[in-house]
Amino acid sequence: MSDYLHIQNIHKDFSGLKVLTGVDFKVREKERHAVIGPNGAGKTTLFNIISGKFKPSSGAILLRGEDISGKPADVLNRHGLSRSFQITNVFQELSVFDNILTGVRSRHGLRYHFFRKPAMNRVLTEKTEAILEKVGLADVKDQPASSLSYGQQRALEIGITLSTEPELILLDEPTAGMTREETEHAIKMIDQVTAGLTLIIIEHDMDVVFSLADTISVLHYGTILVCDAPDKIRCDQRVKDAYLGEG
Amino acid sequence: MSEFLVFFLHGLAYAGLLFLVSAGLTLVFGMMNVLNFAHAAMYMLGAYFSYTIVMQLTGQFWMSLMICPVILFVIGAVVERFLLRRVHRYGHVQELLLTFGLAYIITELVKWYWGNYPLAINVTGFLNGTVSIFGIIYPMYRIFIFVCAILVGGVMALVLYKTRLGIILRAAVNDSEMTNTLGVNVPLVFMGVFAFGAALSGFAGVIAGPLLSTFPGMAQEILLDAFVVIVVGGFGSLGGAILASLIIGELQSFGVLLFPKLSMALVYLLMAAVLIIKPSGLFGEES
């Protein structure tokens, strides 16, 4: 059986600065894969490459055997890949509903239409409502995004990520900056909304990682130190060294 | 052969002038990320002030060459401090609109005060003479323009790459916040850069006066050529401005000789070609 996603020997340097030096790991379909690592290990750069923001300097990304590396973000999204951002990246002046609708209508091909208004289509509004329900924002759907609390903004961030009905989701530190309580709530929500999807998540919070992930890859100095089940990672000496050495 | 040489020298002289205009433009753009549409209008002001100083007041060309850049420096500093800085927070579009509006006003003021017709500025003495190069007699003034351009280009390169001031300037470009925390007064640096750009445009205007006629359309005319220079050379690149000035100066000059009807089109064709083949310009960095 071929792997669903194979990150194959990815290198990236920014005008001489080597950020990734041969990242290589595989993700099975419907797996929940966490990428952890100390600050500056290159996690976000890796995400930017997988999601099409940057081109890798070398290496390949095989999605169902097809190399998708270097394809632009909008093409990848239409291939079923969607990502969230570490720093909340929503349309601040738009209502919560319209934020989600923007992704939903894209998924349904209503991107560049000259005559049709997006909000008048029943299928789209129903799908939007469904996503709002899932991420717990149905009550505030008519408010502008800018009026939401931090936790709600993070939920909206995930809602937008889901709005294009992806099968592969990349979440970049979804619980960053949250209180303990909010984090627990967010884990539950992420667990529910990504059921049946393939998930790659970057996280600092080890509780989040260990409660969500099936597999963990440890990124250290631009390369994968180890990739294994959470239990194994917990007692891996190299991982301890990497984190302790950093701290 | 001698005709070829004459056109070559004409090309050099125009290239020198183009460089003097575009150097300030590209410096301000590179440092402050502001495309100053009023740059050419300031150049025109330089030429008109020079007209007043040379033809109406003193008769001294050297005098205007010293005074005009100072006046323009002050104007530039005032514009930056009281106008440009105010709109900076609204973003680039607003900055562009402001400099565009200023150019418009300056042009109208010039028409009002000096009239909507060409004025001639005459130089006397040494600069009015000729020089013999490889058997041809060539006007000294055009050689003078080229020499000025070399001097200005040389000094700018020295300051930017060899002095502490240059280090500060380049640091301010890369990370203005960081430079600020290091104790450098970045707003003051920006004001200085903008004022220097204005002074340089004024200097170019004084130089241009005796070569081209001084008239309200002169800003528009040189602005386009200067824009082509920085598009071809690459935005914010001093080296690019030098090379592109030479190419365009010569292209203009030989264009007139070889294809009299298409001379202007050649320059634009070059620009279109650069845009298609290397959109960031010859020396520009790929974004």
Next chain:
Amino acid sequence: MKQKSISLITIVVLFAVAAVMPAVLKQYHLNMLTEIIIFALYAVSYNLLLGYAGLLSFGHASFFGLAAFATAVSIINIPGLSIWNVILISVAVTTLAGFALGGLLLRHKGAYFALLTLAFNSILFAIATKWHSVTGGDDGLSITRPDLSLGFTTIPLASLTNFYYLTLVVLGLAIIFCWYFTKTAMGQTVLLMRENEDRMKFLGYNTNISRLILFTFSGAVAGLAGIFYTFHFQFVSISAISGDMSTTVLLIAFVGGTKKFWGPILGAFVYIILQNYLSDVTDRWPLVMGMIFVLMVLFVPGGLSDVITNLWHKFFGKKDDKDGKLTTAEEVRP
């Protein structure tokens, strides 16, 4: 759908008022009103770029002028061409030009894009000046307005009133379509791109193609205004494609306000009226316009429409304002 009915009422009222104008106004003023409608459409098309997409162009006259010349040239060179075909040909020409120019220029952003639009406008201006045999060069081209053939009947457009009605209907509908466009999927896509282009890409939108479509559309609409400009004056000169004509539309849109759909329309009224009266009072009127422009850039970046909206808020309060016709459906920002 209260908002919707309010916009509908606004449109109907405006049309009704405009329709009785020929009975009220003198020839001179009807002439002016026709010109205002033409420049309103021109400015609305420009604001699709500036206000909605955040693209600053200094070369919008490229399209306005190209269509103005295409109109005159086709009328002169193809005898018996119906008015609809003249419009069709000229719009087609500008659409193609918009697509080609957009493909070349939109690879650049911000100041770079602004500069390139200016440069290409200058190229077109130079061509128009030099290509004397076709464009008439500095002399321009004179035409006679073709009659309006409606199949069953023919309406002579030599009469200003008839031409005014044609302008009102065709350009009025075009303005309404532009307004509708801002509400459609495409219009919203462009608007959101300005707010957060990155996110749009990650949601599957091809932002380059979106910008190209918008640029082409905006050019075609400006072209329609250019066509009527030639019809109106029955003459076209190189000034139609000059940098000044590009500056004019920038001034109109900015003074009226780029943040509201109706800002540029208001701008057209103010500009044309000021032009007509100020130019009688002082021949320094471009200077006055320039001063107004710079002062607005400095102190009122939202233009007159913003001032009016703020006053409205002040006097009628926020609550009433929700139902007021000025700020509901016509808000640029959703």
